[in-house]
Amino acid sequence: MAEVELSLNERKVLLALSGKDGMQPEELQREGGFSQMVEVMSAASWLKSKGLLDIHERIETSYTLDREGRQHVERGELPEFTLLRAFKNADRLEASKLHEAGMPRGTVEIALGWLKRKGWVSVNKEGGKSFATITEEGKRRLAEGPLSEDLRLLKAVAGAGEGGLPEEEAKRLGPQALSLLLTRKGLLKARERHVRSLSLTEKGNKLAGSGLRVGEEITQLTPELLQSGRWKDAELRPYDVHTFAPASYGGKAHVLRESIARIRDIFLHMGFTEIRGDYVDSCFWNMDVLFIPQDHPARDAQDTFYMKNPARAEFPAELAEKVKKLHETGGDTGSEGWKYKWSEEEAHRTLLRTHTTVNTIRYLSEHPEPPVKVFSVGKVFRREATDPKHLAEFHQIEGIVMEEGANFRMLIGLIQEFYARMGFPEVRVRPSYFPYTEPSLEVVVNFDGKWMELGGAGIFRPEVTAPFGLKHPVLAWGLGLERLVMKRYGISDMRLLYMGDLEWMRKTPIL
Ligand code: PHE
Secondary structure, three states: OOOOEEOHHHHHHHHHHOOOOOEOHHHHHHHHOOOOHHHHHHHHHHHHHOOOEEEEEEEEEEEEEOHHHHHHHHHOOOHHHHHHHHHOOOOEEEHHHHHHHOOOOOHHHHHHHHHHHOOOEEEEEEOOEEEEEEOHHHHHHHHHOOOOHHHHHHHHHHOOOOOOEEHHHHHHHOHHHHHHHHHOOOOEEEEEEEEEEEEEOHHHHHHHHOOOOOEEEEOOOOHHHHHHOHHHOOEEOOOOOOOOOOOOOOOOOOHHHHHHHHHHHHHHHOOOEEOOOOOEEEHHHHHHOOOOOOOOHHHOOOOOOEOOOOOEOOOOHHHHHHHHHHHHOOOOOOOOOOOOOOOHHHHHEEEEOOOOHHHHHHHHHHOOOOOEEEEEEEEEEOOOOOEOOEOOEEEEEEEEEEOOOOOHHHHHHHHHHHHHHOOOOOOEEEEEEEOOEEEEEEEEEEEOOEEEEEEEEEEEOHHHHHHHOOOOOEEEEEEEHHHHHHHHHOOOOHHHHHOOOHHHHHHOOOO
């Protein structure tokens, strides 16, 4: 046989496998005294590329108990056996009376189904009523007790320990019982595991058995090799980019963190100051001050999370008086108001903020002097069903500019500038409506060929600015963070951002 060059690790793997049917890498690591699995797999894939070794992969299924399976094992019988006991003193029972067997509702029907399927009870109709009759097989089973083949298998699974009962074993114990148990919900959980096995090829076995002196292949040039001149005679291993090597990923920020940092950077560079606010606030600040009428659908408990504790929040009575007038008659703003009776009690209720506009209006109330340029990135809460584009908790990028002569064109320019700096020069704005702004706009961006709404903006109405005596226009916006991140990272399901999927986080390059 021609001389084959092997590294030390390859030689160790080759010898360990010699004369064996195959070994799992874990076993090999132990027996070969390798400190790391990488060494085994790297040597194995080199041997494979030299035609000396095969790597087989198969999927091994094992079973553990699911919730109901555990209950049945604890009780020591399956529900159908419990029902079968009802036939101890009577061969025939009216089906509707079976509930008297003392089983929870809903389970009787299922248990009866299994009794029929197992052929222990038969059901027939007579005069519009259903009757269940125990069969001869049923009587035999009743006498034998609850330990049927399927329960026995469940018990074996229960006793199998953490790794579960391997499928082969389960099939050996009761092939029919297994397929029966698998058709039932909540009894067994199947777990799949990839099992690798390494074995030598014929060529590999021959080499291992030939007692041939195997030359040593050098995988790394050392100063010692260079200085001594030994490198001249050494056999240097060529590169092979197809062999196994573990992927290595550095630590990095999550895509949401990265995006928030970028957004901060942009607003700070544009001369804005960052502000923060609390998650819990009053309806008063979150809605009433913003001229959202008390019968607005967004205030419905379907859309907003109200708090039980604390259930009530205070606010300045003087300000409440002004807000009440604005809602009812429009005060002296020239507005007609919403023309209804404003309830102070309603305004005292507490909620999880539904938008971060509550931050900016609170800030304005404390800083009514122009110019004001502030922004925030914060979490908001809405009672939404989650789907690829909606979450019940998400973040808004909020901001305002109050200065003399501020106008709608500036607002559009600001928003477009922000998105352009985020890498999206192609956002569009279109007319929209919010109770607190006039005019109002909506930002949309093309996503997968459809227009996706990214957020809203507008100029605060006089009904909002009047109570604070603000003299200049206030440009305001509230933009969704997660949707922007979806677009930024090409993610089609927003939920991915919160699933903690390590694999995905590692593989997603941070911008
Ligand atoms: N608060 C609005 C929302 O939650 C966004 C918005 C903010 C609209 C400021 C206009 C002005 O969608």
